[in-house]
Amino acid sequence: DELSEKTDNVYESINVISTRARQISSLVREELNGKLAEFASTVDNLEEIFENREQIEISKFYERMPKPTQLAIDEFLNDELTYREGLEETESEN
Secondary structure (H helix, E strand, C coil): CHHHHCCCCHHHHHHHHHHHHHHHHHHHHHHHHHHHHHCCCCCCCHHHCCCCHHHHHHHHHHHHCCCHHHHHHHHHHCCCEEECCCCCCEEECC
């Protein structure tokens, strides 16, 4: 089992991967919100809601990106993560 080879414990490996996936998800969410905010409408009136093509395209781009869990698994299996036992935080070597 590839997951347990690096830590000798499949549960510890899953914990490292899930922590990294949450980090990736948080970074991507911040980036997406920043880009969407650039195109945000200042009108809050429900009757004046319109489709913003730029926001739609940006959202579609992020939907097509690999999922954070898959990215974290790939980083873990390719030895691109460093982690310390006893700590929840992991760091990417990128």
